[in-house]
Amino acid sequence: MSIARRTILALALAAGVALPAMTAAEAETLKIGVLATFEGAFTVLGEDSERGALTALDEFAHKAGGKDIEFIRGSSDASPDSAVRAARKLVEQDGVKILIGPLSGDEGIAVKEYAKTKPDVTFINGSSAAQDTTFRNPAPNFFRFSTDGAQWMAGLGTYAFKDKGYKSVAVVAEDYSFPYTQVFGFMAEFCKAGGHVPSKSWVPIGTKDFSSVIAALPDKVDAIYVALGGADAVNFLSQYQQAGGQAPLIGGSITVDQTVLTTKGKLHDVLIGTPSAGPTADTLDTPEWKAFVDEYKKQKGAFPSPSLFAHAYYVNAKAALLALNEVKGDLSDGGKAYRAALAKLSFMTPTGKVSLDQNREAIADIFLTEVTQGPDGALLNKLVKRIPQVNQTLGIDEAAFRALGTVSRDNPRCP
């Protein structure tokens, strides 16, 4: 039958492609996989991530441990399934021994699970920031030199309660794990300080019309904590403004990042003065940060200021290269020595010192910021306070922190 013959041809072709690709791995060039989101709505973020990783590579002049380093891209569409498929391709087809990525939280958990099945490959996080990637059931070969979503909130709850004097805050957040984590990080401090969160509105991702949600917010709160990203954040903020919302806002890390601040339209009034916290601050004026921004800007299509995705990929890529130098590019023992070097690694990033805890999770500085208008009229995050060396348990004793349980819609509570 004709159809059968066609199939055979295709299969033979596929198998034929396989053979040369397998022998292509050479001794002199070391390939590192970079997995980010190059398809779908988050493509912009994926591209900025890649710029971050390339900035690190340029800094090392494309060499580490005496070998030429080459990045191979893997693409997901931000869904965990596609992230695992891309990771598999990089590891099993392209034969990378080191993989940097992925971009978003649930992808991170999925790739961590995959990492457990490939003990000889070293996985270094991209920008994904889910707590459980390293906190519960960690993979021994998964490293994260960037901080998680709860860490990013360090200091914000205390700041809102003590400095801003907010006693009662309502929460509006997207209904999935990353915002759960951010709300957790905020509330862990805020509730402990004595604050109350009488209402939490979990809205589905992709909600466009928030006005009903806004109208249903309780009148008697001092502020509203908003953990929304991208278009959802823009919609909420502009509709909050339209509805004449009076209560001040507190922002999640991606609610007031450059993707939202650079939106065309008038969000200035409602955003200025909004406190937030995260792993970077636009007005950080240390020489390390400035040097990093300059280097970053040399990349094709760079934003005026690196996004936190670019920052996270940069930090993780730099860690990967530093550890390679450490082991002189030798991965012949299945990467054992390399992973030992990574675990011990402690280095200066544009945002301060970073080192790992026993779960291979970063301990790094977090920046408390407030939205202001820059001299050119553009909105940016002004540094308010630097919270030094935040660990994954936010300074709480680990057993006590673990007792708080996994993040969810209802955890934590302090009505």
Add this chain to the structure above:
Amino acid sequence: MASSIAASRLQGTGTNALELDNVGRHFGALVALSGITMRIAAGARRAVLGSNGAGKTTLFNAITGDFLPSYGRIRFFGEDITGLAPQERIRRGLRRTYQISQLFRNLSVRDSVYLACRGVSNGRFSLVRPGAGDGAMLQAESILHAVHLDAEADVLVGTLSHGEQRQLEIALALAGAPRFILFDEPAAGLSPTERRDLIEILNALPRHIGFVIIEHDLDVALRVSDYVSMMHNGRLFKEGTPEEIENDAEVQQIYLGGGHG
């Protein structure tokens, strides 16, 4: 279920095959059928004549249950079938053909007739392939022979000529054990030769099978029937033997004169 059908068949012998009592149907304000009363004996062959829009096909649809009459009663071999579902009527031995062929374009002729035979028997549902010795398959072969389609058995229905499709229409109605068939313009679009063939097929049907035939071609209608009903504007207005109708002055004036187009 099977036994009740058999019982109704037994009980039906000797009564009329089809009885219509004051059957009417209207669509909104449009009266399509009005007060039709009709008795057709088992094995009788009736032609229904009338111009387009006289309500002939509507009458068929009411009898087969394609839609329900607005009022009136229909009995089939003594059993009231007014509210029965179409397939229930089929199982009681009622069949019909369609004015515009309703066939399965992408099936072979044999498979089409096989399915029709299967549809009126028990075990309509089977995940097994029919073998050559299958009862329904054997019946299909003999029906194909009866409608002169043996040579075409393995051809796709969609590639049949118009005349062959009309023959297949009849074949589908012969499946199972038909007791009464409604033929809706079986000769439409046929060539003179094909018409002769059709008359032959219809006259060769077993005598216990009665039928009603709607036909514009008087030649066909009068040569296959033994009684004729005339319809006009949804009503019956004249009945008689073929000779009577052929010679009736009023009929000739209203209908044969210039009514049909």
Add this chain to the structure above:
Amino acid sequence: MSDNADQGRQALIGSGTGGGLTLRQVRTLFWLIVAAALAWLFIARWPEWLDGLLISKKAFLSAILNGLTLAGLYFLVASGFTLVFGLMRNVNLAHGSLYLLGAYIGYEVATVTGVWLLGVAAGFVVLAVVGLVMQILIFRRLEGDDLRQTLVTIGISIVAADLMLAVWSGSTYQISPPDWLQGAVKLPFATAYRSNGSVIYLTYPFYRLVVFAAAVAIGLGLWLMLNRTRIGMMIRAGVDDRAMLAASGKNVHLIFATVFAIGAGLAGFAGVVGGSALSVAPGEDVRYLLASLVVVIVGGMGSVTGAAIGALIIGLSEQIGLVYFPTYGVVLTFVIMVVTLSIRPQGLMGRAR
């Protein structure tokens, strides 16, 4: 038994004449209840216990008003969809892409010229032309092959989404309506009383009221066009019986092209209007396609009145769901759809075939 079933069917269609309430009476009763409820909302005090149930009068009224505006937007998108389907039996699964493209074009034109109304006009005109081109280049070639037409629209929507992502990236755009359309208006609904007894009235964004008014106006316009103009009559005849339209020797191609242009143009128009009320971002195409699907399935294929009713039901339930049971609010609209289907497969205003 059969008679009962038949009568039941007739009552549903609306021509039942038997005892009990006639449809007209039911309708009058319905509007009386609505009017009474509205009057009560205008003047009455909101009893305390309702707060527990409905959060607050302000929240409840906002949900209703937002539901209406959203319904207006859905109607604009879905009316074109339903007309195209009714006439051509062609499910245009690229309809959402037309909405999104209209929004982007509206944004560009409004930004470059600085005139919002020009953006709106461009959204309509450009998309009407796009629709025309699609009809002539694609659908006319696949005439009579409904399924292939539908599959082609899937292909178009995939390519269009990707190309729009390439051009406009994943960023969020907001189209600013002109100042005279912005700001809030005070509506005569009392939401609270100050301690001195003075009344606090509900304020509502003026622009959203305009969106709703525009939807109503366009709905009326469509209705008039379909019922009072020659081409409208031909379209309706075509929706009812396509074969008859073809047989009557009318210029079927002209009618198809007109309907497609109007449908696509309305989607583009809705894109600009909606992009001004909310925002423009990738993914909106699928969202509005799904909304149109559900609206049209609930309302009935090919019926503009049905699209209006469907849009009202879906818009209101979406907003009420968002406020009162956010967790499963998104599922609510689909549940409504499935329930409608199981009771009336052809939709509320659709014709049984």
Add this chain to the structure above:
Amino acid sequence: MSLLTEVGSPAASRPHFPELFTQGHALLGFVLLVYPALASDFFVTQIGAYSLIVGLIALSLMVLAGYGGMVSMAQITIAGAAAYVVAILGDNNSGVHGLGWSWWIVVPVAAGSASVLSAIFGWIAVRTEGIYTIMITLAIATACFYFTQQNYALFNGFPGYSGLRAPTVLGVYWRDPQPFYYLCLTVAAIGYVAVLYAARSTFGLTLQAIRDNPRRMRAIGFDVTAHKVFAWWLAGLLAGVAGVLLAWFNGRVSPGTIAVAPAINILVVAVIGGLRHPIGPFVGALVVVVIQTFAIDIVGAERFNTLIGLFFLVIVFISPDGILGLWARYGPHPERDGKTSG
């Protein structure tokens, strides 16, 4: 609706099952059997096994669309349902459910639930006809996607379940590349042969006749609705079994598995391959999986969707019968048979 037409092959009366025993099938079988010996692990699982799984899901669509004239967008949803059952009743490491039942209970329950769900979808969808079915099933698929995303009690919401593992039976871990490939191959072959056989069974003929003319089928005594719903049930069984394999393949299941894009993807696969013959979905799956995997090396991933969309458009435009149709038209074809070109 030429896209949905099935070539009615002659001789239903032949007693055996002749179309299976052809040179082509023998050759295809041989190549598929020795393929793992020639290819790397990656090609064995990520291309080979994955294509077979996607092909199986698309096959369930082909049964509904090609034979039944019902184009469903909900097949990935049905497969996803089976995957969720595997996650809930079997083991997972998401800390929710994971009842840890043995595979020999989990697998039949998963496939069974999927087929029942499919029959329910079918029961809703068959109330409408033709082109409506696409819309209704798309809407149902979306509703299920949202529901799983929002529901934590049963579906663990947005993250879904991870850590699903294939069982170890007879000392073999069935997710290892070679065993998993042969497992998928066996299941796909059974599905393929079953569909090939059933197409010419009484039920298969009935389904095709209903596709061609439901009114006449009613008139010759068939219960059209029941047959259509049964077709949905059968297709659901195929998709359900594929869903179990998909769960083991990915090791996880989440709302993203059953989102709108994957739903459309299955339709794209089936149409690109061709809906006329049960081999079509597998051909389509292989082509799409290969393109999907290697697009990033060739054109860069950014415009991957444009590539696949254009490919789809071209296929729909020039060959309504997909790649199979192209082959029938342009491939070497000595035994070409005039009758089948209708």
